[in-house]
Amino acid sequence: MTPEIFLSKIKELPEEWEPNHVGSNVLAPLFSYILTEPVVYNQGREILTNKLLSLTLSMARKHAPYYSELIPDKNDWQVDQLDALPMIDKSELYTHHSNILSDVTTFGFVTFTTGTTNQAPLLIERSQEEQLYLQNFFSILQSDALKSKKLKPLGIVEGSMNHGAVLRLPGIGYNFMIELTKDYGVIRTAWLLQNKFNFNGIENKVSHMNTTVMGLSYLHQYLTENNIEIPSGQLKSITIFGWPVPKSRRKAFEAYFKVPIHDNYSMSEMFGGAKYCQECDGYHFDPFVVPELIDLETNKQIKTGTGELVLTPLFPFTQRFVLIRYRTGDLIDVNKATCNKGILVYRFRGRLKRCVKVAPYIYFGEAEVAKSIDAITELNRAPSGFHIFKDNDKNNWALFKMIKSGDTIEIQAELKSNPIETPTTALNVEKQIYNHILNELPESTTHWIKSNPQKFKITLKPPFSVKERDYWNL
Known part of the structure; x- marks a missing residue:
């Protein structure tokens, strides 16, 4: 035809x-x-x-x-x-x-x-x-x-x-x-x-x-x-x-x-x-x-x-x-x-209900943040419920939260180790999170981050400190 x-x-x-x-x-x-x-x-x-x-x-x-x-x-x-x-x-x-x-x-x-x-x-x-x-x-x-x-x-x-x-x-x-x-x-x-x-x-x-x-x-x-x-x-x-x-x-x-x-x-x-x-x-x-x-x-x-x-x-x-x-x-x-x-x-x-709005038309999506930091192996993962793997939690999403306070957004991510006890690892992971987000999130969001460095914060938490929810789906 x-x-x-x-x-x-x-x-x-x-x-x-x-x-x-x-x-x-x-x-x-x-x-x-x-x-x-x-x-x-x-x-x-x-x-x-x-x-x-x-x-x-x-x-x-x-x-x-x-x-x-x-x-x-x-x-x-x-x-x-x-x-x-x-x-x-x-x-x-x-x-x-x-x-x-x-x-x-x-x-x-x-x-x-x-x-x-x-x-x-x-x-x-x-x-x-x-x-x-x-x-x-x-x-x-x-x-x-x-x-x-x-x-x-x-x-x-x-x-x-x-x-x-x-x-x-x-x-x-x-x-x-x-x-x-x-x-x-x-x-x-x-x-x-x-x-x-x-x-x-x-x-x-x-x-x-x-x-x-x-x-x-x-x-x-x-x-x-x-x-x-x-x-x-x-x-x-x-x-x-x-x-x-x-x-x-x-x-x-x-x-x-x-x-x-x-x-x-x-x-x-x-x-x-x-x-x-x-x-x-x-x-x-x-x-x-x-x-x-x-x-x-x-x-x-x-x-x-x-x-x-x-x-x-x-x-x-x-x-x-x-x-x-x-x-x-x-x-x-x-x-x-x-x-x-x-x-x-x-x-x-x-999902809109899991996104954080920081300014008109400027959003951080939970799913896009999870995808951007997915390759960082030093981050702790939510339990998957499986019993057949050597590393049972390897493939679940990284444990993190997005918290908005006023016009500031903080990303809290859970390390596999205590950041106070492993400061070199913590500093390296913080840089990785920042770079991955800049590379993979939309230009509108990354432009806001670069224009408002004092309003964007990354905090690393020790194991078992980020409250869990269903991380199977985002």
């Missing part, structure tokens, strides 16, 4: 659709072409997004009671017009759960999420139509392999590609479901990677993995501590979902597993997200999710800068659990860049 034919097919798409109009022979090829060659099809992508946005809003207004009075009756929506609609956050999803469900789809299965904020489980209903469409979509995306006589891939999946939904990965022949948060899950996964299997029409060795940052961290630690080698050339891809990978861990993973790490920002609440791009060291969103940047002071939509991420997943990938302008609660920076994969580059900085 040439870009010209691709563009003409998008323009021919109907203005109003019904669920039975959506099939693999209509939309799946269009999405698959965009995903495989984003530069070539960039012009058509914007038109396709606006058409699907119009369909998404029309279907929500007609079939989800919550949106019936909120969305005006029009058929030509564009992304920059979303600012006219109200946003919805997780607390409102709890309150209006039954009314945001679309009555035009067939119930398929339920997933849930608590996020990493210790909230009550939020039940997410998925439709049969959505599940079947995902399978059609990914089958077409991988159609070259499926049309040939090649064996279908064998995978290992922690959770799923939906980041929370236990769902068979479309396009993969068979998946072993694993849990890398427990001793037995790590040991079982190592066993799966060392053995061969006999499934009809499916590869005899695991070639794909889909897991979290922490899950891969613990698997990597177990394999290296026990001198376990993965057969050369066995793994063809490793996909990480959830939260971005620290640079030091990415380097170690890719050196050991000998494949690139495909890093994705994703949420349990919806299908789709943003993929990491090595070219610009940022993330670009999938064509079936509309991202918005919301000004933290005015709550208005802005193009670039610092703000909260708001997402609208598009039909047909979200048909039953309808989300329009969903407030993710995540702090992001959006910039323009000369990147072949996309004009806008997104960088994820952490």
Whole structure:
């Protein structure tokens, strides 16, 4: 399909659709072409997004009671017009759960999420139509392999590609479901990677993995501590979902597993997200999710800068659990860049409720600080709960706190040794923390640090002095 034919097919798409109009022979090829060659099809992508946005809003207004009075009756929506609609956050999803469900789809299965904020489980209903469409979509995306006589891939999946939904990965022949948060899950996964299997029409060795940052961290630690080698050339891809990978861990993973790490920002609440791009060291969103940047002071939509991420997943990938302008609660920076994969580059900085504001639009994100100091081995780590490692706490996040007092911010980090008894080590670690933060945090924040040296303080604490919380997720 040439870009010209691709563009003409998008323009021919109907203005109003019904669920039975959506099939693999209509939309799946269009999405698959965009995903495989984003530069070539960039012009058509914007038109396709606006058409699907119009369909998404029309279907929500007609079939989800919550949106019936909120969305005006029009058929030509564009992304920059979303600012006219109200946003919805997780607390409102709890309150209006039954009314945001679309009555035009067939119930398929339920997933849930608590996020990493210790909230009550939020039940997410998925439709049969959505599940079947995902399978059609990914089958077409991988159609070259499926049309040939090649064996279908064998995978290992922690959770799923939906980041929370236990769902068979479309396009993969068979998946072993694993849990890398427990001793037995790590040991079982190592066993799966060392053995061969006999499934009809499916590869005899695991070639794909889909897991979290922490899950891969613990698997990597177990394999290296026990001198376990993965057969050369066995793994063809490793996909990480959830939260971005620290640079030091990415380097170690890719050196050991000998494949690139495909890093994705994703949420349990919806299908789709943003993929990491090595070219610009940022993330670009999938064509079936509309991202918005919301000004933290005015709550208005802005193009670039610092703000909260708001997402609208598009039909047909979200048909039953309808989300329009969903407030993710995540702090992001959006910039323009000369990147072949996309004009806008997104960088994820952490959950807003775990960020510290020091000045208008100047924030320290807990997640970005944790990532920046992750490679400093002299820092103490939170207990992981595992029992199978020589160094049980090695891979958890460093113990630290961000404390704001007036217009001053202090970062307290816990050393493995007492800083008073090891002053040389303490001085070295303090310099490392300062340099890592300057190198990895956004320019707006580092400029504030350099301009206000008296307002930025690093304090090293002795072991067991920083109160713990859940450092498994940030």
